[in-house]
């Protein structure tokens with residue numbers, strides 16, 4: 225299951241981010257070791273130096289916004305987040321089908337993150353570039369994703385995915401990984417659906433309704449059962 229988290233950044237924030245990112249130096253991503261050796265063979269894009277003050281600053285701003293985002297919290301139950309990175313596809317740049325490494329070491333620290341979910345936060349508007357769809361292979365279909373600037377998709381890190389060649393303009397995005405307190409994707413998905421039901425029932429019947437109270441208790445009992453902190 226994938227989820228779109230809208231407006232992680234406002235349009236004003238996107239403009240601010242882009243004003244800085246468009247002036248930055250973008251080395252070839254092959255020179256920056258993020259992908260495993262298999263993935264590196266299919267990777268053809270540019271990536272901002274993750275240790276640069278700009279990457280660190282903008283990454284922290286994204287993390288702050290996500291900390292305040294109820295939809296992200298309800299869907300992901302985040303435990304650890306990989307510091308956001310930034311990439312840019314232009315001039316036919318693409319990234320062939322791959323899945324993401326399971327364990328990711330955060331640079332210059334002893335922190336290891338299990339990639340339960342991968343995130344792409346779009347920083348270019350869809351009309352700024354041609355191509356560049358993020359294709360995610362699920363059990364039944366291939367989902368092609370191209371979101372408005374400021375919106376983000378979360379998808380299972382184990383799903384095969386690719387970025388189609390960008391044939392006009394530039395596709396700028398931030399990407400990172402999320403380790404969830406709820407490790408199992410099926411359990412996360414059930415919790416999210418139940419959470420939506422509780423919210424709808426609260427609107428329809430009122431928070432004091434006994435059935436609503438019972439549903440909410442079931443939600444929290446499942447979370448208690450499945451979450452590791």
Ligand code: NI
Pocket residue numbers: 322323324342385
């Ligand atoms: Ni990937």
